Amino acid sequence: MDNGDIACDGYHKYKEDVKLMAETGLRAFRFSISWSRLILNGRGSINPKGLQFYKNFIQELVRHGIEPHVTLYHYDHPQYLEDDYGGWINRRIIKDFTAYADVCFREFGRYVKFWTTINEANIFTIGGYNDGNSPPGRCSFPGRNCLLGNSSTETYIVGHNLLLAHASVSRLFKQKYKDIQGGSVGFSLYAFDFTPSTSSKDDEIATQRANDFYLGWMLEPVIYGHYPDAMKKTVGSRLPVFSEEESEQVKGSSDFIETIHYLTASVTKNEMNPSLSRITDFNSDLGVSINSSFFSEGQVCWFSMGYGRHPGVYKAALWQSPVYILENGKIMKQDLELQQKDTPRIEYLEAYIGAVLKAVRNGSDTRGYFVWSFMDLYELLTGYEHSYGLYSVNFSDPQRKRSPKLSALWYSGFLKGKTTFLGSQGIMQSHSNFSSSS
Template sequence: MKAYRFPEGFNWGTATASYQIEGGKGGRAPCIWDAFCKTEGRVVNGDNGDLACDHFTLYKEDVKIMKDMGLKNYRLSIAMPRIFPGGQGPANEEGIAFYNGLIDCLLDAGITPCVTLYHWDLPLELEMEHGGWQNYITVERFLEYAEVCFERFGDRVKSWLTFNEPWCAAVLGYGNGEMAPGCTSSDAVKVYRAGHHMLLGHARAVEIYRKKFRTAQNGVIGVTLNCNWTEPKPSDDPETAKLNAEAAERSVLWNLGWFADPVYKGDYPEVMRNRCGDRLPEFTADEKALLKGSSDFFGLNHYSTDYAEDDSGPGHYVSHWGTVNTGGFWGDMAVRGSTDPSWAKTDMGWPIVPWGFRKLLLWIQARYSPEGGIQVTENGAAVNEPTVDLAVDDKARIVYYEGYLKEMHAAIQLGADVRAYYAWSFMDNFEWAYGYSKRFGLVHVDYNTMKRTPKSSLKWFSKVLSTNTLERRLWLDV
């Protein structure tokens, strides 16, 4: 048995999101996901987030489980439509009271909250009246909401994230319609405009925090981005191998650099500017200055790895929901993704490739050298768990975590400044377009009774937390 010890002060945590666990109580108005769920054929089994895991009612029970497992960090999100039910102020005091209670409960249990301001649950009124992230009005409403959150919670919350995975919100929400609000854009104009507005919302929220709150509250603020690693598909032909290597790099820039380059370098990647032309919005000089350096750390959500091939024709991408998309965003990127038949897959169908995690962390370190280090804000696996007994004995999830943590440790040894890791997710929840058919949790949730049952992975992760060490067992080797 070999042990992999992590740096002193390394932060371990788990993560969830408001729409996925809280339910609709507490004066929460409809959001874009409520409307999406009610559209036939959008969500598996017609599931919705009306009750979810009823965390709104049961949060004290959930925090007790966290405390008992020795958790010290917990990433949650605030539901904008619970604070601003109509998309703008005044604030809903019932919603404020809920989050005050949750934050205080976490702190009383010795758990540090990391709070995400936007995890996809945009108030429906902003989408219906203004076109959501297509309209700068939504940026203005988001800034008003962010300031209320800083004012009301910032005396206790010391770690903030503005946006979770803007890539998903832009591409899947406004490009191919697989996520709320379910819009499509054959030329990707809506995709790039939504991403542009979220970047401006991020930068201006950070500006507000730094100018008005940071001195007194002494917190940090950033954004978290999602990215698979893309490995060049092997080829014996030198020219093909070269093109595939370029495609793999282009893919990471399109999926991660699209948002990270403006935050760390002040503008979009040059390859995007060249390929998209005037369909990619321009930043003003002031906006570039505001964006550059606008994250106190690099937030990263990572789950999987794909092979990349150059595709000089229309772009082809097989989505997580099995649909094939051509042209638009994918055509601009001109990368064909594929997998290796030898790679195992999670219940989501995502390849399990731990070494891709190491490569991505090192790529981020080399390109951005983030001053505040890298925080892995999500990583985890869906496992097929049709019964509670199978869920409790979730060795497959432990295997996934062990493989990815080993490679994260290797990346740290090779120079990646990784300082935090949050397992996704604390408990089973509403998995967006998959409804309740996929389970990522360390805690099993019976959606009929709301009973919580800790899984083997929670007990395993608890040991990692208490020892700051990953112990590799031969029977779980990957």
């Protein structure tokens, strides 16, 4: 219930921010283009101010030696399309989304070589159309604030349309732009590190089921052109079917796999009979209990464990495909004194990056890693109450002053090859440097 109209005011402060990125040592920056700011009603005329801003921002990044990684869709589409035909619940959006992507490729493709079509497609779909706790807030559960929706069917319809839209955009890029501009197109999924709660066979099967529903749901189509067998069997006629032509278009439509990863999760076989639930939805179809927590120092994440937990398709996708980690970071309460000396965030990043390094040494083709987030901002679910930023933003200051947290100094040192910044000795050194700079 906060106001996001200005937030960190990147629109006016982009030159200052890019300079700060360069000083920090960033080689790449991942950001999203807002469809509504570029094409107000989702189709038709282009907003010249939106177009000019994104051109200016992208060129500013390139001038400072920072590679732009662009996401085309990050939870927001023009209200007009929602009012006109229901947005993602209608296949008409595939054509409009492809036309919007065409504008982006044409206008920005000279400088942008890495494109993500949909941001964390699985979680966007579950949150927006099953649970109703994120945009556009559709569900059919009594007692929630959803005015519209059908959690039993819309979750799968929207997921299907997202995959077809991604495939359509990928095909457009390859046919029209790839030979001229170079570049590549990927698809982003939110990934849990699922582990069985116990060593029992039941929990092992439940863990594979969780992988099928959360990862396989959209990973198998982009690799093999079809949904996981477990989903087909459980969801039945509520799960849309790809035509033979659509299956071929979706199959192989991602040049790389992109994951957003923060959490580990233990999985337990759900003793409750899903059929007893009043509403059949994604969660009742899943039929397992999940208890999640943030990756922490001492834990070994799924990247470093190899593909043992992800047999079959997940082994192929996550260990034989190029992988980019689009988001990873540590959430903390928005308290200035705590935030500026955010040692827990450093410990988290140090442990996670170390796990990724192990994965690369073990054969993972992980090519990029992005910390979420460069600075404090307006978070989707918690507003200004919590933050992930390496730099704090004073939201009560009209100038939105940026200040480095301890994690910003640590990360900058890491990027610049000051290896003494790694480990507890490095954290102590960061404290010393932070005190000196303060």
